[in-house]
Amino acid sequence: MLHNKSFVRKTKSGKITKNVREHYLRDDIYCGVPACKSCDSSAARLSACPSTILILDTNVVLNQIDLIENPAIDDVVVLSIVLQEVRNKNMAVYNRVRALCSNSARKFFVFSNEHHKDTFVQDMAGESKNDRNDRAIRVAAQWYQNHLGGVAKVLLITNDRENKRKAMEMGISAETIETYVKTLGQQDLLDLLVRPPSEDVVMEEVEDLRPSKRKVIYAEHKPMSEITSGLHRGIYHQGKLRVNRYNPFEAYVGSESIGDEIIIYDRTNMNRAFDGDIVAVELLPQEQWQEENSLSLADEEHEEEDVHLVPGSADDAPRTANPGQGSGANADLPSSRPSGRVVGIIKRNWHSYCGSLEPMPMPAGDGGVAHALFVSKDRRIPKIRIQTRQLGNLVSKRIVVTVDSWDRMSRYPSGHYVRTIGEIGDRDTESEVVLIENDIDARPFSSQVLACLPPLPWSVSSEDLANPIRQDLRHIRAFSVDPPGCKDIDDALHCTALPNGNFEVGVHIADVTNFVHPGTPLDDEASQRGTSVYLVERRIDMLPKPLTEDICSLRADVERLAFSVIWEMTPEAEIISTRYTKSIIKSCAALSYIEAQARMDDSRLVDPLTTDLRNMNALAKIMRQRRIERGALTLASAEVKFQIDTETHDPLDIGMYQIREANQMVEEFMLAANVSVAEKILKHFPVCSLLRRHPTPTKEMLEPLLRTAAAVGVNLDVSTSRALADSLDRAVGDDPYFNKLIRILATRCMTQAVYFCSGDLSPPEYHHYGLAAPLYTHFTSPIRRYADVIVHRLLAASLGIYKLPTVFQDAAQLTSIADNLNYRHRNAQMASRSSVELHTLVYFRKRPTDTEARIVKIRSNGFIVFVPKYGIEGPVYLTERSEKGEGEWFMDEQQQQIRKMDGSVTYGVLQKVQIHLEVVEPQPNRPKLQLTLI
Amino acid sequence: MEYVSPEGLRIDGRRPMEMRKLHAEMGVVAKADGSAVFVMGNTKVIAAVYGPREVQNRSQQMSDQALVRCEYSMANFSTGDRMRKGKGDRRSTEISLVVRQTMEACILTHLMPRSQIDIYVQVLQADGGTRCACINAATLALADAAIPMRDLVTSCSAGYLNSTPLLDLNYVEDSAGGPDVTVGILPKMDKVTLLQMDSKLPIDTFDNVMQLAIEGCKAVATYIREVLLENTKQLEYHRGV
Missing domain, CATH: 2.40.50.690 (OB fold (Dihydrolipoamide Acetyltransferase, E2P))
Incomplete structure (x- = not known):
């Protein structure tokens, strides 16, 4: 069944080299029609009795992919030469065609014409690559026609006039995509058609009619x-x-x-x-x-x-x-x-x-x-x-x-x-x-994915208890602290005083990898989604709901599997030893930040849980202090929170998200756990660990911050993160919000932190600028981030619990996973932001408001303001847009001020202004929030 | 890069478990005691065997067994660009050693004490898998020289690309940077005499890939046996038996 056929190819790679490659022609490539008697139909994908089989030309696939994706187009044979050409021209379209070909709901069959003994065509002297490929397509179409005889009609779809003519000469029925779609008789399909860029005929007519x-x-x-x-x-x-x-x-x-x-x-x-x-x-x-x-x-x-x-x-x-x-x-x-x-x-x-x-x-x-x-x-x-x-x-x-x-x-x-x-x-x-x-997949999970879930109701089994790799920590007083209403609880903490005066502090993370195994559809789906997305009114989960809200969620008073990092710490928060283990825990309380804070503040409470909280808080404060001394930046962002009407889902109120000590406490231990895990996995897997880094911002990026700061008389030192952190601390203006505003501006100048594969970069580049940590990764939220799932696997492998999945051997694949995670992460952030914007609009549509705002950027005919109360940023125009009153205002670049020419009014950066918020719709269907000065 | 299409075809049109076309000829160098050409697809190797004969360098002579020497080289025209400079580079030395050790393991050296056997292999055309082709050619040449052997040694490589084990890698697949497992076996005795691997593989995948390579070796052995039989028939015919 092997037909050997060597042929010669010339490739240009700087110089001309002659490549000889073998090209085997086969007789075991089948036509994909189930009704065909001479072919093995086990891999056939076309419908049982297709009336018409379509063979698409490359240009049709390249240009009309949106149309082809429509279910009305089916029973398509995709030739491998077409795929190859599409791949060379446009990778995105190639991926879409490939997805169609592997989609079981669609009837697309890939015919490897280039390796079929009857459809392979030799290059002819003086024939261009394109002509040769067109000929190959025609030969394949003809083969199909002869092969199927009267079983089905074969139709070559091409928009290339020459190709169509030659096909007709060979006795193949050929049509352009337009005429074919018209015969289908579906009006809306015609809209999906891409018109050729400049239809010669039409253009010529236009030219004739009005040449001028x-x-x-x-x-x-x-x-x-x-x-x-x-x-x-x-x-x-x-x-x-x-x-x-x-x-x-x-x-x-x-x-x-x-x-x-x-x-x-x-x-x-x-x-x-x-x-x-x-x-x-x-x-x-x-x-x-x-x-x-x-x-x-x-x-x-x-x-x-x-x-x-x-x-x-x-x-x-x-x-x-x-x-x-x-x-x-x-x-x-x-x-x-x-x-x-x-x-x-x-x-x-x-x-x-x-x-x-x-x-x-x-x-x-x-x-x-x-x-x-x-x-x-x-x-x-x-x-x-x-x-x-x-x-x-x-x-x-x-x-x-x-x-x-x-x-x-x-x-x-x-x-x-x-x-x-x-x-x-x-x-x-x-x-x-x-x-x-934002390219977010919000479709429900497929049945294959759901099939990977353990049967419900799930509870810790005796096998789990007997498993030697799993330590029984149910006796420990663990608890979780999360935002109110949080259902996907992926972290719990505990803190026990040891007899020697030290503390045993543990961070317990939901053991997602116990349920999500590499290579399963569930894992593939999660790795594609990359992260859960939090919109104002809904959450798009990375993992199916039973895992997210029940099986993995470390809820109160139920036994759950966890992956624990346990330190022994001195009262000065020095880590003496670190231990990593899979465990079983039973959380005794699921607190909200507010509750935790209230417990700590209430001096009358002396129950064990509250004592633990206070101990932890004391440790966290020391750790935080130490981190800040190392040069970690305390940055701020304008996160807002909506109160949503439970029935109409309309926003009722918005306000800034308040950060309490309890938040900082939890954050501190999560950071510590992440750093400890990063060290551990990097030690064991120096080239295939997934870490997170935050590149040092360049001078140019910090330039706008420095200019703004200079204008308001604050001197920022950006030489190191330490210096920046210190000068940010010193930047206290006359009002309480000043410092926060400067920090928000500083946050904007920073680069994005990114995931990367440790083999791709050199150790000095692993640095996390914002946290001033030489190593960092994400370990603590495996329910909502895929990066953490990967890190869990790495950690388990470094402990010898499981074998390292094969993905980690392939550096290129790991890098592409990291890239995807970064992309998804960024998109998720953008989506949250857009969702907030959307709800802000809904909120202000009914409630035009006057409020206080801060100027953050000066422009020549206005400035951009930031509204702290609602976290809104937007432009305010000083000149009427219709008249463009140029010259009336003068902008001072040095001082970051804008002055009226007669000197009567001056606006400077960071200045407080009163503005009016209102939703207007200058262009229909594109409502926007308009900010005007009062 | 896509080395195996979703339709299950490799770049050159083979399926993952298929070898390239094999071809072998014996007695191609008249002056040598035994010789053979072995062709796997576009890889072509010639081997010539001299011996057993007197040891040239007395100090190397061994009183209990024969001395086996091997010299591997690549013809300057074997690759497209005429870059390679003869013998003596690390790669050639290494392959010489590999071929020598593999052949030594199957030659009954104790039957020919105080003598020397020279194996010369040269790559005429290189398209991946030269090491395997060399060993196969050497086996045939040794058989042609009627040197007593325990068994035939045959060799084949296998790799792992796009999460698929692939048999008999050609140059394009070989230079993909994936793992490349070269196995040499004594097919009758079912023993492995050579096992080399570039890059890394998880152990369970490695088992599959190695098993595939062994299957390949066995297929090569069947073919070599056919060639030997055919050759013997020819000899019989010429002698007029």
Whole structure:
């Protein structure tokens, strides 16, 4: 069954080398049709009696993936050559096709035509790679047609005219995707179709009709070769484009070659780049550099008032959205910040966007094709032009849209409709939007995953008790302290006074790895989700509910399995010895922070539990002090808490999250446990431990903090974390909130802490800046973080309890897990934040409020304020946006102040102001919180 | 990198448990006492055996057994880029040693005291698995030279990529950096005479991979036996028996 066939390939890798690879052609590759008599049908995936079998061309798969994912398209044969081409061109699409092929609900079959003896085609002299592959596709289609005879019709779907013609000549029935979809007779499918970027016919017509109107709006992107050589010679600079959150016409490109951010103003200079794209930037001549802050806070409402909804609306002139280019006095001065323009896009970051259609009059004759503009919820994304046949349905819905292309002639990118989420304004819909935007999987767990759970009701079995690796700690007075209403309790503590005057302190963590075994569907799912996500009104679990809330949760008065770290500590909180063991505990109380605090504060209480609490608190205070002396930073963030109406789920009240001593106590012991575990696992597994590091912020990152601090007369020393911590402590202003505000600002300048695999970095890089710890990891929350699950496995392996799962042998896989965890972690944070924003909006919609705010950033026509009470941040405009009163206000960069020209009013950074909060809806379906000065 | 597609095909179209195409020829170097060419896919190795003959260096002579020497080299044209410089580098020395030790274990050296057997192996074309091909070629050449042996020695490699054990790695798979287990066995006696591994493997996976390699060795042994039989038939025919 082996057919040997060597063939020659030339590859270019700097120099030309000749590679000879074997290529075996087989006769045991089957067609995947169950009804086929000559083939082994055990692996067949197509339906029993398919009427039509589709064979897709590469360009169809690449461009129409959203359509292909629709269940209406089925009985598809995916050729391996197509997969290979797709993989080379677009990894994301490849993964989606692969997911389809392995989805048992769909009938997609992969036919390895390249290794089939009858469908392999030799390269012909003078034939290009593309032509050869097209030929391979046609040969495979023909093979299918002959092979199946009359059993099923084989249809080649290709949008390549030449390919289609040749297929017809060979006697294969071929159609374009458009005509095929039309024959299916489902209207909404047509919306999913991606139109070719510039349909030649249509464009020519437009050109003929109004030649004068066809203007090129954007400069052409430079070819890749030119970009590469430009980057080499230092003319162009490469970096990721980030669009300003408040002003979609301003973007930054962080460039390593310059060591500074390059600012890009307005969309002409951005040249069709999206947020997150990797772009090549060319610097503008210095005299065109603009003062950084002169264009601040431009709002989007004033762009693009007149919207043409005809296909030829490509003719809108580019509008410069900056309010006063060159009109302000400071714009003439050359600024220190370089500005540039995008010359080419190295890597696109296009994905799907959530939003709604811009309201528009219903075109006559509903049901026909209508052109509409899609407005993304994310303000950084430009409007997207789509075509739809179900306009009436969609105008009041939140929909998902994907970008397909952005033509030079067109002011907006064009895209296509993917799916509908729900009614606009509906809370569930909006929450769903938050989840989709942050790529969070909130689907219920699959039956395979649920099958991995132990049977309920679960309780500690005698086997667990008899297990020698598990220590019986039920007699110990353990207790947990968590936020009120917490159901996923993953940590408990105990503290016993020893006869020698020392203390035995234990941290007991839910033994999740006893239930989540590597390689199971449950483990795969958890590793994909990476973390639980906490939204204001709901929680999206990483593990199924029975594990999260019952089996693993260390609730009061039930026996639970735990993984314990037990120290012996002197009363001075010096650790004498550390012990790690799997255990069985029985928590005697599940306290909330408030309760724990109340117990400690109430001097009348002298019961054993309260004494334990006090002892622990005393130890924690010493440990905390020591940590701070080492240079740990006490940072602050503006976390808010909602009170939610239990029935309507509307927010009733919001306030800042209060941090008590009890929180700090628990935190301290968790930190200590994490550090101890990190040391232990790194000692045993120096190259495959999962640790967490926090890189030291660079000078540039701290720059804005220093400028702000200097303006209010505080001198911050950022040379080391110790120095920073000390100077933050000294930064006490005349009011109590001042210090916290400075800390919040400092937190913003920090880098994100990240998970990493210890083999990837050198030991000095393991450092955790914020905690001033040389080693750190996450061990204490395995119910809600997958990183902790991994660390649990590492710790168990280092104790010799279990074998190390095979994943740890594969450095690349471990790194990819760490990357995924970082990505999920970041997304979960973003989602929580968006959820808070969403609920803030709901809250203030009914309650316009006046409150006190602090200025945190000065801009030339306004400033950004922070409202401590609600944790809101937003822009306040001093000038009316419509008139753009330039020149009336003068901004002092040095002093971080903004003054009225006549000197009557001055606003400085960190100053207190009274503002009015109100929800307005300047653009339909995009409500926002407006802050105005009183 | 995807070394095994979800359809269960490797890059070159084999399934994970399949070997490359084998081919062997004996008596290819007329001047040598025994010689053979062994081909596994695109890996091609020639082996020539001289001996048993008088020991060249008297000081090395052993009164109770024969001296086995082995020299491994790669032809300059064996890889695409003409980079490799002859014998004497670490890799060649190591493979020479490996082949010598493996062959020594199966030659009945005590029957030929005070003599020397020289085995020369040269890689004509390299595409992964040269070590195994060398041992297989050497076995055939020794048999061709009619040197008494306990059993045939055959060798095959196996690896572990994309969580799948793979038999008989070619160059692309070999350079993936995954584990590479080379096994040499005495098939009749069911004994392992050579076991080498690059990189790491958990012990239970290792068992599977090694078992696979042993299966490969046995398949090679069957083929070698066929070739030997065929060769003997040819000899009979030529002699006119």
